Amino acid sequence: MPPYAADSRPLPPLAPGLPLLGNALSMRGDVQAFFVRQYRALGPIYRVRALNQAFVIMAGTEANRFLRTRGDDHFSTADTMGGLDDQFGMRVHALAGRPHRHLRGRLGLGLSRELLRARWDAFAELTERRVTGWRAGSTVPVVDQCQRLAADQLSVVLTGTPATAQFELLRRAFELVLDVTVTGKLPPAALRLPTYRAARRRILAFAQAAVDDRAAHPHDGPPDLLDQAVAAADEHGRPYPPRVRAGMALQGYFGGINTVAYLYGFMLYAVLRHPHVHAEVLAEVDRAGGPPSFDTLRRMPALHGLVLETLRSYPSAPASARTVVRPFDFGGFVVPRGSRVLVATTVPHHLSEHWTDPEGFRLDRDFAGMRRRDAYAPFSVGAHTCLGAGLTEVLAAATMAILLRHVRLALPAPDHRLRPRATPGPNPGRLRVRVLGPATI
Template sequence: MALGTNTGGAGAGTEVPALSGAPLLGSLHDLRSDSLGTYLRAQQRHGDVVRVSAGPPGMRADLYCVFSPEGVQQVLASEAANFRKDNAFYQEVRESFGNGLLTSQDEDYLRQRRLVQPLFTRRRVDGYAGAVAAETASVVTAWEEALDGIVDVSDEMTHLALRAVARILFGTDVEATADVVARCFPVITDYVLRRGYSPANIPRNWPTPGNRRAAAAMDELYGVCDRIIGQRRRAGADASGEDLLTLLAAARSSDDGGFDDGGFDDTELRDQVLIFLLAGHETTATSLCFALHLLARHPEQQDRAREEITRVLGDRPPQASDLERLPYLSRVVKEAMRLYPAAPVIGRKAVAATRIGGHTVPAGADVILAPWVTHRRPEHWPDPDRFDPDRFTPEAEAGRPRYAWFPFGGGPRACIGQHFSMLESVIALAMILRAYSFEAVDAEIPVSAGITLRTQGPARCRVRRLDTPRAE
């Protein structure tokens, strides 16, 4: 049996402790009803590496959960080649949203990364600040008409993040795409989740109601993307737009010998667009939603963030260069990502047996990383459920392991859009907090793990326009 590169003899590891479950179905019910709580309980009871079994005999799946920062670093970085995106969940995402940068592997991934990387340099991403500010300004204006001054920040931030990424991707075609994405994405993501976590699935081409609903949503979503891609192709060299789709259509790369390996064909281009829409709006929407709701529940931190915004910006619009001038607001975003990571669970499949934390994870094992759990390890995050942005001062960050906080993944497959996510979040929060004060209506927000972290109810806040007098 092949061994991981840092095993020191994988077979020498002790048996992985198992979370107890029901005799017939193991932990299947627990994972379906509260997967995040199940993983947290597994770590608290059994430590850094835990086996969780789910499903009936003959169809049972064993999940090897790795919770320590050091183990996470092995899986994502130092031994990343040994842990692949070959599990059933990624296959379902791949079949619905295409073989884009999130789901591709091996030479496909390396080629895509070479083509896309130049479009996500810090300088290029900073150029998207104006689009984020424009969409945020629309939200700020719309809230003046909020009924009883109450807004659901989950819905509102999803709308804002989708509009922003659609504007950046499609430019003037934002209106034609945002509504289609908002209508079709929930249908497709629910379909992916049901199939990704099911012990067995019927073929996608069987004419069941669920299959037909998902197929119709994918046809509509693919159709609008293909239409806009066709328009860009026909415009060719005459295209003057600087939207991301135009740049992706023109992208070229070469190997070390200077050989041009071509750009994306139309299907590959659509795959990239779909992945950017998925990863680019749901993740940032989650961070914005919980940052606002946390500040609404913590008025002292809200006032401190607003004071920094007013002192740095005054009345002018925020710019990309302001990101470094708003360190406390950036810490608010990071702490929101710690408590509510947009990707609360990350899956891989082990190629070879690997020793992690003194235990042997076998070849072929489904491996689970859970930022939701690792971000709450009390040895790195004292009083872990407390909201405290000052956990992210430079001094505090330097004192923790690199992978005690990993909302953007890590290693060679770290999220290419992490600077854009931070830029969008800080600009949007700066504009919103300068215009409104927040008070939480819903004290707690139930959540669950989907493709991204999902709210299971409203996240309502009462907002008050700061340039209008308080009603007596």
């Protein structure tokens, strides 16, 4: 972190940690709980160290409001998220201002909930086939199976074609890039390994071939992510280069293997860990009177509450990584240019000043009101809010409805406690669930 010598004000307080390791071990597990503990102990701004990495942490509703209203003026994502552009042409993560808004708009058209409506039958059939393939008496590794399911779902919804054959390749490469460029857990030299470089070439070739095939074979359905990539031009009307269009095609796979899959895993734990939630959601699925449809999801408030409360309790994107390009004051401290900042946007999720019984799990909370008060931000806030947030919420509700309708599952023990991991993003770790057999709905 750059020196503060040019300013006489004190540094933000340093979170206590171990010699050499700093806070690395604490942040490898439940990073959300770590952020909340330090906020309560140190306030809305503090510093952490993790091996050779140093960050300023900003947390609380004021931090969220700062990111939402002033983030464009003081922060850049080019250093923290630019690796996704460097490696896979995902340019949207590294842009700012008008170019960023323009490309977000193009991508947003290809990440629409209406695509799920149009391809509902293919999505539902794929999901049902996956979950009914879990054999009675077996145990299911939750993260692995949710990643495989979400990646296939999103590829079918967003491109019309499953990517099962590419899954392992995509997962290994995306996770390595995140560990190098975002979290700094691996050195940049890892991106020069021959195995990774070969995998990257194959992934880029796969994405480019998908875009080229769609250009050669247009279809009659609603425009999807591949259609947006084929037609994409920048804010001046100039076609994006091929690598950026290929990166657009990869955007859905990236989200499926990470954020969406982790949400599924946390939802599964939550519904099995809380019998009253399981009973309420299952009863609602039963009242639907048949397989769920896109439209019946709108009439299932308990299921929607399950998604939103899981995002509150177990956020899979608890912080937004930025680099300071213009220094600013916050909480009585100066944050200088060049500082690496994590805005821990979901810390307010666990604060009693905002939520009644924040450690409880309730489906009837005022999520919309808390979002307006900057106390609910599961997909970050501001210009870089997750583009697929709306689609993710609908996918998660639909997936849980289909799963509960077809399969009975159980935790290893009724009082089983989750041990989240923070790599490459917060996830349910080694959680496994027991398959009891088919559901009786």
